[in-house]
Amino acid sequence: xxxxxxxxxxxxxxxxxxxxxxxxxxxxxxxxxxxxxxxxxxxxxxxxxxxxxxxxxxxxxxxxxxxxxxxxxxxxxxxxxxxxxxxxxxxxxxxxxxxxxxxxxxxxxxxxxxxxxxxxxxxxxxxxxxxxxxxxxxxxxxxxxxxxxxxxxxxxxxxxxxxxxxxxxxxxxxxxxxxxxxxxxxxxxxxxxxxxxxxxxxxxxxxxxxx
Amino acid sequence: xxxxxxxxxxxxxxxxxxxxxxxxxxxxxxxxxxxxxxxxxxxxxxxxxxxxxxxxxxxxxxxxxxxxxxxxxxxxxxxxxxxxxxxxxxxxxxxxxxxxxxxxxxxxxxxxxxxxxxxxxxxxxxxxxxxxxxxxxxxxxxxxxxxxxxxxxxxxxxxxxxxxxxxxxxxxxxxxxxxxxxxxxxxxxxxxxxxxxxxxxxxxxxxxxxxxxxxxxxxxxxxxxxxxxxxxxxxxxxxxxxxxxxxxxxxxxxxxxxxxxxxxxxxxxxxxxxxxxxxxxxxxxxxxxxxxxxxxxxxxxxxxxxxxxxxxxxxxxxxxxxxxxxxxxxxxxxxxxxxxxxxxxxxxxxxxxxxxxxxxxxxxxxxxxxxxxxxxxxxxxxxxxxxxxxxxxxxxxxxxxxxxxxxxxxxxxxxxxxxxxxxxxxxxxxxxxxxxxxxxxxxxxxxxxxxxxxxxxxxxxxxxxxxxxxxxxxxxxxxxxxxxxxxxxxxxxxxxxxxxxxxxxxxxxxxxxxxxxxxxxxxxxxxxxxxxxxxxxxxxxxxxxxxxxxxxxxxxx
Numbered sequence: 001x002x003x004x005x006x007x008x009x010x011x012x013x014x015x016x017x018x019x020x021x022x023x024x025x026x027x028x029x030x031x032x033x034x035x036x037x038x039x040x041x042x043x044x045x046x047x048x049x050x051x052x053x054x055x056x057x058x059x060x061x062x063x064x065x066x067x068x069x070x071x072x073x074x075x076x077x078x079x080x081x082x083x084x085x086x087x088x089x090x091x092x093x094x095x096x097x098x099x100x101x102x103x104x105x106x107x108x109x110x111x112x113x114x115x116x117x118x119x120x121x122x123x124x125x126x127x128x129x130x131x132x133x134x135x136x137x138x139x140x141x142x143x144x145x146x147x148x149x150x151x152x153x154x155x156x157x158x159x160x161x162x163x164x165x166x167x168x169x170x171x172x173x174x175x176x177x178x179x180x181x182x183x184x185x186x187x188x189x190x191x192x193x194x195x196x197x198x199x200x201x202x203x204x205x206x207x208x209x210x211x
Numbered sequence: 212x213x214x215x216x217x218x219x220x221x222x223x224x225x226x227x228x229x230x231x232x233x234x235x236x237x238x239x240x241x242x243x244x245x246x247x248x249x250x251x252x253x254x255x256x257x258x259x260x261x262x263x264x265x266x267x268x269x270x271x272x273x274x275x276x277x278x279x280x281x282x283x284x285x286x287x288x289x290x291x292x293x294x295x296x297x298x299x300x301x302x303x304x305x306x307x308x309x310x311x312x313x314x315x316x317x318x319x320x321x322x323x324x325x326x327x328x329x330x331x332x333x334x335x336x337x338x339x340x341x342x343x344x345x346x347x348x349x350x351x352x353x354x355x356x357x358x359x360x361x362x363x364x365x366x367x368x369x370x371x372x373x374x375x376x377x378x379x380x381x382x383x384x385x386x387x388x389x390x391x392x393x394x395x396x397x398x399x400x401x402x403x404x405x406x407x408x409x410x411x412x413x414x415x416x417x418x419x420x421x422x423x424x425x426x427x428x429x430x431x432x433x434x435x436x437x438x439x440x441x442x443x444x445x446x447x448x449x450x451x452x453x454x455x456x457x458x459x460x461x462x463x464x465x466x467x468x469x470x471x472x473x474x475x476x477x478x479x480x481x482x483x484x485x486x487x488x489x490x491x492x493x494x495x496x497x498x499x500x501x502x503x504x505x506x507x508x509x510x511x512x513x514x515x516x517x518x519x520x521x522x523x524x525x526x527x528x529x530x531x532x533x534x535x536x537x538x539x540x541x542x543x544x545x546x547x548x549x550x551x552x553x554x555x556x557x558x559x560x561x562x563x564x565x566x567x568x569x570x571x572x573x574x575x576x577x578x579x580x581x582x583x584x585x586x587x588x589x590x591x592x593x594x595x596x597x598x599x600x601x602x603x604x605x606x607x608x609x610x611x612x613x614x615x616x617x618x619x620x621x622x623x624x625x626x627x628x629x630x631x632x633x634x635x636x637x638x639x640x641x642x643x644x645x646x647x648x649x650x651x652x653x654x655x656x657x658x659x660x661x662x663x664x665x666x667x668x669x670x671x672x673x674x675x676x677x678x679x680x681x682x683x684x685x686x687x688x689x690x691x692x693x694x695x696x697x698x699x700x701x702x703x704x705x706x707x708x709x710x711x712x713x714x715x716x717x718x719x720x721x722x723x724x725x726x727x728x729x730x731x732x733x734x735x736x737x738x739x740x741x742x743x744x745x746x747x748x749x750x751x752x753x754x755x756x757x758x759x760x761x762x763x764x765x766x767x768x
Contacts (some may be wrong), residue, residue, distance in 0.1 A: 020506060021337050021719060036715075036733060037730065037731070038716065038717060038730070038731040040733065041712070043710075043732055045710075045711035045712045045715050045716075046710065046711045049513070049517065050512075050513050050514055053513045054513065062551075097762045098759060100764070100767065139536065142517070142520060143517075143519070146523065155728070156727075157341040157728040157733070157735075160728055160730065160733070160734075160735075161735050161738060162733065164735070164739070164742070165742070168741075168745060170737070171742075172745050172749045175749045175750050175753060176753060178751050178753075179753035179754075180753075180758060182757065196440050
């Protein structure tokens with residue numbers, strides 16, 4: 001799987017902080033959320049609710065910083081979708097990866113995500129997350145619906161439906177994402193990159209050098 | 212040991228209070244000279260009120276006479292309290308009649324047929340032991356008589372004043388054998404002593420009737436029984452005899468003898484914000500909200516805010532009265548009149564259950580009792596309809612003695628805990644109306660038609676029908692009935708309130724309550740199945756993919 005390689009600096013310090021703290025928060029939200037949903041008993045309903053709400057607001061705070069960071073650094077462009085090489089990526093995951101074929105995508109500082117990642121993360125950012133945020137806020141402010149006149153248009157049942165649906169999608173994303181971290185240049189190169197910032201990439205072609 | 216010091220201190224403080232109240236009596240007890248006894252609690256409002264009274268009734272000349280009857284005492288009372296009887300004449304406690312303005316149903320004990328002892332008419336001399344009057348033994352009772360008002364039954368402080376069934380609301384003026392032929396003697400009441408010691412109503416005076424409804428201690432309500440005379444904090448956080456020590460009147464704050472708070476017009480949802488002094492306020496003072504407001508859970512944590520949000524759907528009682536009949540007094544849950552009348556060797560008999568309560572009595576039929584009962588839960592909006600005399604029963608089904616209206620969508624309802632009391636009782640097969648059985652007679656009287664004397668339904672039902680002026684062709688059967696009792700007393704301390712999961716789970720307390728989405732109880736089933744299948748499928752997929760990678764890599768060497 002591993003040919004000649006070189007290292008590039010892909011993930012900056014804030015980005016790594018954002019990623020790991022978000023990962024921890026989301027996993028904790030899934031654990032507490034599915035307990036509230038009645039899937040199992042762990043912390044107890046009352047504690048689960050308390051932790052879930054605190055964690056949710058913490059994640060909101062983190063996102064405020066993350067959005068600011070993405071906008072001010074221009075990193076938001078990393079998520080612009082492209083259909084280029086999507087087919088190649090799929091073919092790689094279906095066949096090439098088994099035969100030690102070269103990875104069709106080489107990460108650079110300007111393009112740190114492969115086309116499939118771009119699509120997946122964009123889906124998370126533009127679809128799953130907003131669904132969770134919006135339904136979650138409706139949930140949190142349920143006690144105010146009447147005062148704000150929202151009770152005429154909203155039903156808790158539907159809020160819960162979309163919140164649960166988004167949670168399942170997040171869980172599925174998490175499982176797939178965890179596995180695909182092993183599908184880099186070497187099984188650990190993606191994980192190391194997210195920890196240290198430095199990613200090991202194939203070096204057949206000259207690596208773009210940036211100041 | 213610690214409990215003893217607390218009790219001692221409590222007693223000492225009581226002595227101080229009452230000592231001060233009757234300072235000119237015999238030398239006050241030496242309570243003040245006991246600095247060792249630490250004051251461990253503040254005196255309750257009941258004690259303070261007793262200590263603040265400006266009248267010592269034992270000094271009133273009017274009460275220093277050898278009263279022969281109750282009405283004589285009342286006459287003396289009215290010589291100062293000139294308007295009291297007129298006030299009482301307007302109340303349900305006196306008329307046993309009340310017109311529900313919402314549906315024009317005539318309620319009150321005189322008109323309602325329940326599924327306990329069923330009905331008052333034709334049994335007045337017996338039932339009116341719990342009437343606040345003297346002499347109601349038949350339809351000719353004079354409701355305009357002021358001296359027939361019984362002041363003592365509510366204002367006695369000695370605990371010695373007792374009205375006996377069969378005496379038409381009178382106490383025993385001379386020693387009598389009671390119950391008749393029991394060999395037990397009940398002494399005459401000392402009217403002069405009782406009259407000189409009158410005071411505010413108490414848990415004991417209200418409880419003398421309300422704790423014993425339905426024919427015995429704890430039988431009827433489920434949340435009212437003699438365990439509330441001196442309850443511990445566990446049983447009722449407000450009435451706790453060593454704590455807040457509320458009397459009934461603390462919540463049922465009474466104006467002009469008209470006592471607020473009634474099952475006939477329950478305040479299902481109280482939106483009162485604050486009671487402002489001087490502002491004319493006719494709202495029900497006996498609701499939880501009238502003191503605790505709309506946001507009763509204090510501090511601003513996530514959980515208390517969430518609990519406060521629950522008040523839009525739940526009555527306070529739903530979480531804060533986790534069970535009823537919590538005072539070791541089991542309450543009656545079923546009563547089957549249809550099995551009454553069996554005789555053993557030609558005589559009536561009773562069968563006891565394992566706890567020593569009647570499970571069968573010839574005079575009444577079969578019963579079951581339960582204590583620490585988990586309530587049922589219903590949407591209640593405050594509107595009630597009774598099945599009254601002449602209203603058709605549901606033959607073959609279950610007839611609701613009283614129906615509480617409400618639902619999730621009317622904006623007026625809250626989920627309430629209720630006791631549902633089930634029974635079987637006689638109804639007229641021709642008119643389909645519930646029947647009034649003539650059961651009881653006055654003390655020492657003989658009456659062949661009374662069921663409790665001869666156990667003959669035909670005669671008892673005929674006499675009952677005559678008493679209420681209804682036709683009765685003689686054909687009767689027993690109808691299954693259920694009566695709903697909203698639960699509101701025996702409020703537990705907050706640490707004993709329901710926990711979240713007791714409702715927020717698949718098989719929790721509210722599993723049968725419709726119209727609300729509850730996390731932990733409800734979910735969209737197909738979404739759950741699809742979601743878990745999706746997650747599992749992804750997991751299996753990636754594990755398979757990974758295994759194949761490892762396998763092929765090893766094969767390659």
